[in-house]
Amino acid sequence: MALRIWASSAAKALKLSSTGNGARAAAAPAFSISRFFSTVQDGLKYTPSHEWVKLDGDGLATVGITDHAQDHLGEVVFVELPEPGATVSAGGSFGNVESVKATSDVNSPVSGEVVEVNSKLSETPGLINTSPYEDGWMIKVKPSSPGEADGLLDAAKYTKHCEEEDAH
Amino acid sequence: MQRFASPRCLRPSPPLPPAGARACNEASAVSMALLAPPPSSCHHRSAPLPVPTAASTRHLRGSLLFAAAGGRTGPTSAPMIQPRPAAVERRRCECFDLHQQIVPYAEAYTWQKSIVKRRKELVDSGQDHSDTLIALQHPPVYTLGTDSKEEYLHFNEEDAPFEVHHINRGGEVTYHGPGQLVMYPILNLRYHKEDLHWYFRSLEEVIIRALKSAFSIDASRIEGLTGVWVGDQKVAAIGIHGSRMIVYHGLALNITTDLTPFEMIDPCGIKDRGVGSIKEILKKASDGRGIDDRLLMDIAYNAMINEFAELFQLSLDINSDCSFQ
Numbered sequence: 001m002a003l004r005i006w007a008s009s010a011a012k013a014l015k016l017s018s019t020g021n022g023a024r025a026a027a028a029p030a031f032s033i034s035r036f037f038s039t040v041q042d043g044l045k046y047t048p049s050h051e052w053v054k055l056d057g058d059g060l061a062t063v064g065i066t067d068h069a070q071d072h073l074g075e076v077v078f079v080e081l082p083e084p085g086a087t088v089s090a091g092g093s094f095g096n097v098e099s100v101k102a103t104s105d106v107n108s109p110v111s112g113e114v115v116e117v118n119s120k121l122s123e124t125p126g127l128i129n130t131s132p133y134e135d136g137w138m139i140k141v142k143p144s145s146p147g148e149a150d151g152l153l154d155a156a157k158y159t160k161h162c163e164e165e166d167a168h
Numbered sequence: 169m170q171r172f173a174s175p176r177c178l179r180p181s182p183p184l185p186p187a188g189a190r191a192c193n194e195a196s197a198v199s200m201a202l203l204a205p206p207p208s209s210c211h212h213r214s215a216p217l218p219v220p221t222a223a224s225t226r227h228l229r230g231s232l233l234f235a236a237a238g239g240r241t242g243p244t245s246a247p248m249i250q251p252r253p254a255a256v257e258r259r260r261c262e263c264f265d266l267h268q269q270i271v272p273y274a275e276a277y278t279w280q281k282s283i284v285k286r287r288k289e290l291v292d293s294g295q296d297h298s299d300t301l302i303a304l305q306h307p308p309v310y311t312l313g314t315d316s317k318e319e320y321l322h323f324n325e326e327d328a329p330f331e332v333h334h335i336n337r338g339g340e341v342t343y344h345g346p347g348q349l350v351m352y353p354i355l356n357l358r359y360h361k362e363d364l365h366w367y368f369r370s371l372e373e374v375i376i377r378a379l380k381s382a383f384s385i386d387a388s389r390i391e392g393l394t395g396v397w398v399g400d401q402k403v404a405a406i407g408i409h410g411s412r413m414i415v416y417h418g419l420a421l422n423i424t425t426d427l428t429p430f431e432m433i434d435p436c437g438i439k440d441r442g443v444g445s446i447k448e449i450l451k452k453a454s455d456g457r458g459i460d461d462r463l464l465m466d467i468a469y470n471a472m473i474n475e476f477a478e479l480f481q482l483s484l485d486i487n488s489d490c491s492f493q
Contacts, residue, residue, distance in 0.1 A: 010340060050368065075362065075363070077357065077362050077363065077364055077410065077413065078364060078410040078411055080411070081314070083314065096412075098412070098413075100362045103412075117314075117315075119225060119314075119315035119338070121314075122314060122315055122338025122339065122408075123338055123339075123365065123368055123408075124364070124365050125364055125365075126363070126364075126365060144384075
């Protein structure tokens with residue numbers, strides 16, 4: 001699923017049609033394609049404001065920002081995170097990410113209590129750039145309203161949202 | 169290329185020392201003779217870590233939605249590129265020298281924050297022309313950073329043996345006390361490198377170079393553990409907070425610190441390694457003759473500010489006349 005989204009984004013970005021010529025040209029060098037698409041992972045839920053949330057087995061929700069977001073932000077230099085124990089609410093800001101270009105608030109996709117924050121980010125904030133869905137996770141939340149995440153975007157809807165935004 | 173002349177105290181119109189000369193104060197001149205080999209001038213060291221072009225941009229703030237849309241829906245600003253400083257000119261750094269003074273933690277923290285506030289205002293008006301460096305000692309305190317976990321305190325906060333401060337630097341719990349050289353560089357990373365990881369590694373490098381040049385001690389880093397180590401003993405801790413490209417808090421280097429208060433915590437969350445001090449290390453290496461604590465602190469301080477100025481390519485403007493009541 002993710003691969004198809006990748007290919008369709010790449011094709012659209014390179015303005016390729018589905019004719020024979022287009023198919024050959026689609027094998028362009030990886031570096032030029034990567035400038036036009038961001039990774040969107042299956043299995044996560046997304047907000048229109050470019051945060052992702054992953055619900056794991058023991059009921060905790062891990063939150064971070066998407067590849068699309070880190071790409072637009074540029075190199076992250078500082079990350080402000082809440083203390084464990086703080087309360088967050090869906091759509092409310094829980095911290096911010098400061099890049100070379102700008103500082104952006106980060107909103108929580110779900111409501112609940114912050115049980116853990118990624119302490120690596122206080123020294124290596126660049127993890128958000130290099131690994132936005134894995135090592136660059138930001139907070140873990142104990143959700144207070146189970147099922148709240150169901151209203152969020154899935155990978156396909158989020159990808160479409162990004163394409164629409166970038167098309168302006 | 170102009171060589172950095174070692175720091176001079178602010179006196180009315182002193183003559184500029186010739187390039188390469190050291191204007192040492194008496195104490196360090198004596199100390200240099202006592203410790204062999206004489207520290208080589210840091211001018212001959214290999215090049216400092218690379219420094220990119222200084223640039224300044226008007227600061228944008230918003231939500232990720234705004235950032236992701238490239239700011240096209242709102243007010244935009246083109247970055248203002250400041251002219252690159254001439255190769256011979258270094259950025260100025262005002263240095264407040266209280267390295268032989270004990271300054272209460274809360275007052276130093278308030279002082280830092282007020283400096284940072286002022287610096288951010290200067291950034292906004294495009295006038296941030298000088299970095300800042302504070303060097304001092306603290307009375308015994310424990311400080312807990314934003315990553316601190318209770319399990320690393322071996323006591324209840326209510327019954328703590330010393331003051332405990334929760335502060336906004338990253339990292340875990342540490343101890344500050346007399347005999348420990350604390351330095352708070354307040355730098356605008358736009359004039360250095362907008363990379364926090366680089367900044368941590370640079371501070372470590374300053375300490376490693378200073379320990380080598382002043383004491384011939386071979387200190388090192390441990391991958392994944394911030395700080396500076398001699399063998400498996402941690403001699404220096406580093407904790408930083410940054411916003412709007414201004415970094416503050418800084419480093420703490422054990423010179424003659426009494427290390428027993430470290431036993432009541434897991435310093436920086438590390439359980440399986442110990443803490444050391446320069447005095448203890450030198451004692452082991454020397455024939456047991458007495459070492460003057462004050463002199464040791466002077467030597468360390470001078471080496472540290474020299475290496476700091478060299479690595480960050482700053483021209484230090486030292487103010488030794490400040491004090492806290």
